[in-house]
Amino acid sequence: MVTPLSINTNPESSSPSRRTAPGSSNAAPPFTDSEKEALELQKTVSRPLPPKKVPPAVRIEGDILELGVIFDEFELIRYIGGGGMGHVWLAQDGNLNRLVALKVLHTDKIENLEVTRRFRAEAQAVALLNHPNIVQVHAFREDPESRRMYMVMEYIPGENIRDRINESGPLPVEKTVIYALQIAHALAHLDENHIVHRDIKPSNILISPMGDAKLIDLGLARQFGSEEDADDPENVQFRSPATDITASGVTLGTFDYISPEQARDPRTVDIRSDIYSLGCTLYFMITGHPPFPQGNPLQKLLQHQSDHPLDVRLHRSDIPESLCNVLFKAMRKNPQQRYSNPLEMIRDLELVTQELGLQPKYGTGFVNQSRWIVPQEERFSLFQWNLLHKNLFWIVPLAVLALVLIVLNLLWTPAPEDVAIPAAPELPPAIEERLPPGNPWQP
Secondary structure (H helix, E strand, C coil), rough: CCCCEEEECCCCCCCCCECCCCCCCCCCCCCCCHHHHHHHHHHHHHHHCCCCCCEEEEEEECEECCCEECCEEHHHHHHEEEECCCCCCCCCCCCCEEEEEEECCCCCHCCHHHHHHHHHHHHHHHHHHCCECCCCEEEEECCCCCCEEEEECCCCCCCCEEHHHHHHHHCCCCHHHHHHHHHHHHHHHHHHCEEEEECCCHEEEEECCCCCCEECCCCCCCCCCCCCCCCCCCCCCCCCCCCHHHHHHCCCCCCCCCCCHHHHHHHHCHHHHHHHHHHHHHHHHCCCCCCCCCCCCCHHHHHHCCCCCCCCCCCCCCCCCCHHHHHHHHHCCCCCCCCCHHHHHHHHHHHCCCCCCEECCCCCCCCCCCCEEEEEECCCHEEEHHHHHCCCCHHHHHHHHHHHHHHHHHHHHHCCCHHHCCCCCCCCCHHHHHHCCCCCCCC
């Protein structure tokens, strides 16, 4: 009879212990097949497990994410930036082998129903849009394990206008007009889809390596239905859950670029509010600071309501008057005195491009083009003619004085052929006799 086999679970032991019946020999019999299997099982159980590799954790404003963590097929590579609702990461798309931007909702916002609704509404708003100057959304998902909501967006390898100006100073006039015109086209596309951005500012405009301006971050966007179904309670078009967030005072906008009516009631604004914010952004691109740089947030809100910013020509002398007129009209306090839609602003900006000597890069039209304006070669543009015209009051007197001096010089200075040079006097004979032969003074 085979005695039972007991497995030693001590990892320091290398072989199982065998129990024999009383009075048996000390020599253990050979292992049976079942005993050999038990021996292999013991080796497997007692083998230490390899240490688990944990990727380095990155702590950002109290939110912890790990480099190398994978959301579905997206692997986090590098932290890009973020705000109050989520952080943006550069990620690798494992399926399509491309780089994307992953906007991940904050961990402490997962249980907040209002924030999650607004985050989903942002993805839905951007998904409706298809424009070269608006960042594209590829997907919106919720990770089932971590319950993290994230948005997969187009990755723009560039910098925003705020960072560029803070680093290099105000933009040249040509680039300022180009970027303003591209964002105005983006606003026109938003208006066509009944969407108001409500957070137009320099940090929400990215500049791609190709020189294109890209509008990002529709976290405060609000979409309206048509006039016919605006009062229909069963209208399926969302008027943005951001309305509830705004009403509860969670967010309002950016004080340096907010329109007066949005500061009073963000729920009733239309596209003219975005036009005002674009005017403030245009002011920042020209001067390097917002229209009202001084004061606390409350003081800035009051200044947007009643005060007028300083004329940009006090900061720079190369700003054409036509661009100043566009800026002044976009920043009117009363929305009815502003541009009623972005297309009107686009037409005036196109006139500025003609005055500056800019031309379309592709085709002959200006509508729905991404890289359609580039500076021409240096030439005497209409703006330079206007600049010359403004300074004629001192250029003309100087030119007349110079002409008079030239005429007087011609009249008072005799010609060389009219001037007779007298002959050199002859030396007395007594002096000539004393000069040595070959003397250069000897005639």
